């Protein structure tokens with residue numbers, strides 16, 4: 066087994082805990098001194114707080130509803146933020162000349178706007194925090210591939226909108242860089258496969274759902290790329306998907322667990338666990354009543370305190386993922402606690418031959434883009450080839466009025482993705498939040 070030359074730089078568990086306490090005290094002091102909202106929330110707190118459990122829980126809807134008082138820079142207003150986000154030409158540019166401003170897709174039912182400066186992120190830099198510190202870990206064959214392919218990178222994502230992958234990609238590469246290409250995750254799989262074959266990337270980045278589909282294309286002989294490194298983000302992979310990706314691509318797999326709220330949150334290890342940087346992020350798995358979930362038990366949700374954030378404090382904030390903490394030390398030797406994330410699993414629709422065709426969420430996003438007047442869609446798999454559509458119309462509109470257009474666009478989309486055999490019908494109920502409190506774009510038959 067290759068040893069990690071960076072391992073010696075790891076802090077001890079005790080050092081991690083004491084750094085966490087110091088940084089929490091600083092973050093709380095800064096938030097209450099500069100955010101009117103947190104000043105009010107922490108009014109009755111003692112002067113120095115080193116125990117996160119003393120703090121009240123915050124949520125995205127609660128913070129978003131008081132946006133202008135939340136931030137610590139009085140130049141930031143919700144009005145300016147919305148104007149910036151409405152302009153696609155500003156993707157990847159700096160908000161107010163210094164901030165990265167990104168928005169969540171709204172999978173938890175409401176959009177969130179997140180603002181951070183380069184200075185804040187710089188605090189969490191260095192080898193331990195960088196997903197790109199993998200060069201020394203590569204097997205010679207993979208390193209060879211990386212170099213012979215000129216370190217060409219292909220990133221597969223939704224190309225529209227100020228979401229974090231898009232904004233950070235454009236910021237890093239601009240739009241005319243031949244070595245770094247991005248591809249739409251919303252296009253038909255066959256087109257994506259043709260584009261990747263033509264480009265032959267050394268590094269591929271995509272959500273786990275897309276990458277798992279591509280592994281299937283590689284197994285079927287339609288995809289011919291052989292990347293050295295595959296980075297996956299987003300939904301958690303099943304063990305079979307993980308094994309299939311490593312087997313099909315022969316690549317070093319980096320499984321990134323991060324969020325708009327915490328861009329540098331964790332690092333995955335070869336054992337398939339995410340080690341959370343608890344010297345910079347307090348990570349508390351909790352039950353529905355916010356009492357702590359013990360290690361070894363799947364939590365209802367997780368609260369995070371992001372200790373490097375200053376512009377927009379996120380302290381004891383409900384992230385919403387169901388997580389499982391490993392109860393024993395991870396064999397990889399990392400001093401950071403190890404987690405698996407169960408919350409964001411990819412859901413795939415299959416074609417008539419039973420082969421994976423598309424991730425349901427991709428269909429929902431494409432549909433939302435093609436149809437106006439619907440605030441929220443939810444697809445429910447009602448049978449092996451039957452879908453029900455739940456819709457929440459915009460104010461003043463009715464689902465049955467919007468349905469003919471939705472039906473036509475969804476039929477077209479299904480056909481584009483080799484799923485023309487699916488029947489579709491309008492559900493007689495609106496989209497629902499799942500028992501875990503998360504909004505899911507798609508509910509499989511057994512949900």
Ligand SMILES: [Zn+2]
Nearest residue numbers: 334338395397
């Ligand atoms: Zn590990």
